[in-house]
Amino acid sequence: MSAIAEFMETDFTQRLVDSVESAADANKKAVTNTVLAPRFYTTNFDEMDKINISSVRREWDLMMQEYEGDNNHDHFQRDAAFKDEVHTLMSKLDDGLKQEFYDFLIGSLTSEFSGCILYNEVRKNVANPDIKKLMTFMARDESRHAGFLNQSLKDFNFGIDLGQLKRTKKYTFFQPKFIFYATYLSEKIGYARYITIFRQLEKNPDKRFHPIFRWFERWCNDEFRHGESFALIMRADPRLLKGLNLWWIRFFIIAVYATMYVRDHTRPALHDAMGLNATQYDFEVFRITSEISKQVFPLIVDIDNPKFKIHLERLTALSFAMNAAKERKGVLNILNKGWIAAQALTAFVKLYFLPVIKSELPAQVRLVPTW
Numbered sequence: 627m628s629a630i631a632e633f634m635e636t637d638f639t640q641r642l643v644d645s646v647e648s649a650a651d652a653n654k655k656a657v658t659n660t661v662l663a664p665r666f667y668t669t670n671f672d673e674m675d676k677i678n679i680s681s682v683r684r685e686w687d688l689m690m691q692e693y694e695g696d697n698n699h700d701h702f703q704r705d706a707a708f709k710d711e712v713h714t715l716m717s718k719l720d721d722g723l724k725q726e727f728y729d730f731l732i733g734s735l736t737s738e739f740s741g742c743i744l745y746n747e748v749r750k751n752v753a754n755p756d757i758k759k760l761m762t763f764m765a766r767d768e769s770r771h772a773g774f775l776n777q778s779l780k781d782f783n784f785g786i787d788l789g790q791l792k793r794t795k796k797y798t799f800f801q802p803k804f805i806f807y808a809t810y811l812s813e814k815i816g817y818a819r820y821i822t823i824f825r826q827l828e829k830n831p832d833k834r835f836h837p838i839f840r841w842f843e844r845w846c847n848d849e850f851r852h853g854e855s856f857a858l859i860m861r862a863d864p865r866l867l868k869g870l871n872l873w874w875i876r877f878f879i880i881a882v883y884a885t886m887y888v889r890d891h892t893r894p895a896l897h898d899a900m901g902l903n904a905t906q907y908d909f910e911v912f913r914i915t916s917e918i919s920k921q922v923f924p925l926i927v928d929i930d931n932p933k934f935k936i937h938l939e940r941l942t943a944l945s946f947a948m949n950a951a952k953e954r955k956g957v958l959n960i961l962n963k964g965w966i967a968a969q970a971l972t973a974f975v976k977l978y979f980l981p982v983i984k985s986e987l988p989a990q991v992r993l994v995p996t997w
């Protein structure tokens with residue numbers, strides 16, 4: 627029920643109407659929690675401490691060697707052309723596109739920083755040497771990613787005060803297993819999103835309207851590896867991947883996919899500018915993520931079922947209807963908002979109960995990022 631209340635209270639119009647004109651606006655956007663915005667998480671550290679990865683030790687150790695090798699240690703530094711490119715390219719963009727791009731940067735930064743905080747907190751609060759080491763590496767990577775995005779926001783004088791954000795943004799508590807499902811998906815989706823954008827702009831360099839996209843290829847390999855880490859943690863404890871937990875996995879896949887779909891459809895100009903269609907782009911991201919997730923989840927959602935797209939479109943339309951309803955006042959409108967929220971819940975439930983496709987877990991967990 628709280629999701630419905632939150633949906634009704636969510637200020638969807640914030641992105642559509644309130645533009646970012648100052649650092650204060652940017653910071654406000656980063657700190658505000660909505661159904662669609664990235665969140666900060668905390669978890670049960672004692673439970674995290676008990677993770678035992680011995681059944682996947684061989685693959686785990688190879689992965690740790692990759693983290694230690696740190697092949698991206700010199701990647702997140704700007705080259706000489708960066709700043710000039712920002713000015714020449716951005717000066718040609720219209721305001722609508724600029725606003726969507728700021729929103730994209732702020733959302734991405736919040737999400738990178740969310741990982742950074744969570745991994746750091748786990749690192750500080752566990753004694754388990756495997757988990758402590760992993761979290762140290764992942765926090766290192768996410769802090770670079772967040773810092774790099776923040777540099778780009780600072781170019782426009784919209785820098786986010788990360789210390790302040792850490793202190794003031796609300797934290798959502800998730801049990802470790804929910805952290806694994808959600809974070810695994812967000813890392814792999816992060817990979818799929820970045821690589822899809824990178825490949826598109828590699829083919830169409832005239833559509834690369836900001837230099838940051840040149841960094842996405844090596845960047846997304848970090849995200850891919852973070853996802854691999856959660857895949858191994860889950861494969862090390864088969865209880866997480868069967869029985870009732872399959873319903874949770876299904877829930878997280880649908881929730882993460884639906885959120886991304888609705889959010890991306892609030893940024894039409896951004897996708898247009900890159901020569902991408904938001905719907906096609908999202909389905910490409912779903913396809914890549916589903917393919918990858920077979921390494922750990924015994925089921926994938928059937929994205930080719932026409933009803934899958936119909937329900938996503940319905941959710942998107944309802945989000946926009948909720949936006950419009952927020953503009954109006956009065957008792958009738960409260961009822962109207964309740965009605966929209968109930969319809970959104972119905973659409974979500976229909977998505978959730980669409981038939982899924984079962985898949986066999988492979989003996990070898992690790993994958994190579996070949997997309």
Ligand SMILES: [Fe+2]
Nearest residue numbers: 738768771849
């Ligand atoms: Fe990241």
Ligand SMILES: [Fe+2]
Nearest residue numbers: 741813849852
């Ligand atoms: Fe990551």
